[in-house]
Structure formats: structure tokens, C-alpha cells
Amino acid sequence: MTREPPKPLILIVDDTPTNIQVLAENLIKDYRIKVAASGEDALRVIASQDLPDLILLDVMMPDIDGYEVCRRLKNSPHTNAIPIIFVTALNEAANEEFGLNLGAMDYITKPFYLPVVKARIRNHIRLKQTTDMLESMAWIDGLTGIPNRRRFDQMLEVEWKRAQRNRLPLGIIMVDIDHFKEYNDCHGHGEGDVCLKQVAAMFAATVNRPGDLVARYGGEEFVILMPETDTDGTRQLADQLRHRIESMQIPHTHSSASRWVTISLGYASLIPQANQASSALLDEADSMLYQAKSLGRNRAFGYCLG
Numbered sequence: 001m002t003r004e005p006p007k008p009l010i011l012i013v014d015d016t017p018t019n020i021q022v023l024a025e026n027l028i029k030d031y032r033i034k035v036a037a038s039g040e041d042a043l044r045v046i047a048s049q050d051l052p053d054l055i056l057l058d059v060m061m062p063d064i065d066g067y068e069v070c071r072r073l074k075n076s077p078h079t080n081a082i083p084i085i086f087v088t089a090l091n092e093a094a095n096e097e098f099g100l101n102l103g104a105m106d107y108i109t110k111p112f113y114l115p116v117v118k119a120r121i122r123n124h125i126r127l128k129q130t131t132d133m134l135e136s137m138a139w140i141d142g143l144t145g146i147p148n149r150r151r152f153d154q155m156l157e158v159e160w161k162r163a164q165r166n167r168l169p170l171g172i173i174m175v176d177i178d179h180f181k182e183y184n185d186c187h188g189h190g191e192g193d194v195c196l197k198q199v200a201a202m203f204a205a206t207v208n209r210p211g212d213l214v215a216r217y218g219g220e221e222f223v224i225l226m227p228e229t230d231t232d233g234t235r236q237l238a239d240q241l242r243h244r245i246e247s248m249q250i251p252h253t254h255s256s257a258s259r260w261v262t263i264s265l266g267y268a269s270l271i272p273q274a275n276q277a278s279s280a281l282l283d284e285a286d287s288m289l290y291q292a293k294s295l296g297r298n299r300a301f302g303y304c305l306g
């Protein structure tokens, strides 16, 4: 028995009940609808239930306004892919620019013409569905053009088994851009994306031995997999990456680590034991990354596991 896929879910956020009503009445035929009457309400609904496929977001609301709701959603890796359309009476170009820079997909001003609103919603939902599908199939991260986490997970298993079989070390480096949330907050998400691309391009140019893999692990996290590389070799590459990113001198006005965009790195290398899972290597690098951050960021940290 085949079942129809569920209709896309739209969350309508507005503090004026009649605004919600007009939109809901016109969308209910084609979509599942959820509503929220305030910013807090919206964040609670999103945190506690299925993620919406699209959010129609009023700007002017008491307490947490629409801009702030957008900022928070875009700052969380869990919610940052949800397309947001601002629906607002603020009709100045500067408001629109501000909203789009926060990462919103689109900006519709009230009073609106319903057929246009519906057409735009349909287009954005279609784009979201296509992007979701391509990302689930692809090995390449859409923003940076380097391999994605899916590809990394797959290669980690391949290389782990190979290292196990041949009793050779497997090296790994986990990388985090320092204070990236603050970078997005003060430079805007558009600039944040440019920064991610620049950092990824530098990684890709630096990690160039055959067999090595650099991937975007998620958000501002990257990971590098280095077959047949001991702790010393792993550390050398980690130090080189740290130095090169700092030398790019991408201005970062809100970082405690530096005036420039910098990275923290945790590295590890081990020879896999029989029956040992690859998560041992990931966990080790992750805890080394945590140490690097605790020590003040803009540094590489790791030690020999013997």
C-alpha cells in the first residue's frame, strides 16, 4: 500500500490574529498549518515539534521580534536550513535588506496580494524539497563545494578498516572556526557564508596529499582524515592549517582569540585495534578540540596515544 507523502508544513507567526487567519485560510488546502502568536511561542513550537518546511514570520511583535527569531533559528544547526519568509508592514528597502541579511529567503510586505504570496510560498517549498533531496544524495557540501559529512562518514569507515587490516595509523583533525556565531551576528549571515567558503578553499588547497580528505562536518566545523599518518604528521598539518587561516587576515571584530578569523583544532592518530569502532578516533579528536578551545582557541591540541 502506498501512502501520499504528507503535505509540507508551514508555520505562521504573527501577533495579529486576523493576519494569521487570512494566511491560514488560503494555505490550508495545500499545506499543513501551525500557528504561533509570538516570537517565544514560535521558538517553542519549533523546538518541541516537527520542523516546519517553511516559516512565514511577522517582524513587529512584542518581546522577541521576527528578526530575533530568524537570527536564533539561523544560528542553530538544527534549524538553520528552514526557509523563512518575512511578512511585514515594514516596507523600507533597508528593512528588507536587513531581513535578507539575517538569512531569510524572501521578504513580503503588507498589504500583500494573496496569489503572489501563494506563488512565492510554492516556489520556496519546491526549492527546499529539491535541495533536501540533492543533499541527501550528494557527497558535496552545497555551500563550500568540498566533500560533506556523508562522504566523510563513508570514507572514515573505509580507511578505518584498511588501517585495522594493515596495522597502520589513521590521523584525524577536527576544526572549528573560533567565535563564528559572533561573526555571523556582527557581519551578517551573507558574510558568514563567504567566510566559510574562504576557509574551506584554504583547507582544500592545503590538504593535498593523495588519500587525504577534507570535509565540512556541519555548521562551522570541518574535519580532515589522513590515512597512514601518525600523531606527528597530523600535528604538523594541524599547525600549518591554523597558521594559514590566521594569515588570511579575515577581519573578525568580535573574537576574544584574535582580530582575525582563526580556528581551533583537535588532532589524534591511532592504529585501530581489532573490534575497535571508528568512533574512538572521532571522540578523541573531539575532546582534543574541546581542550584547544578551553586553552583560549586559535591553537591546535592533541597528544600521542602511544
Ligand SMILES: [Mg+2]
Binding pocket: 014, 015, 016, 058, 059, 060, 061
Ligand atoms: Mg506584528
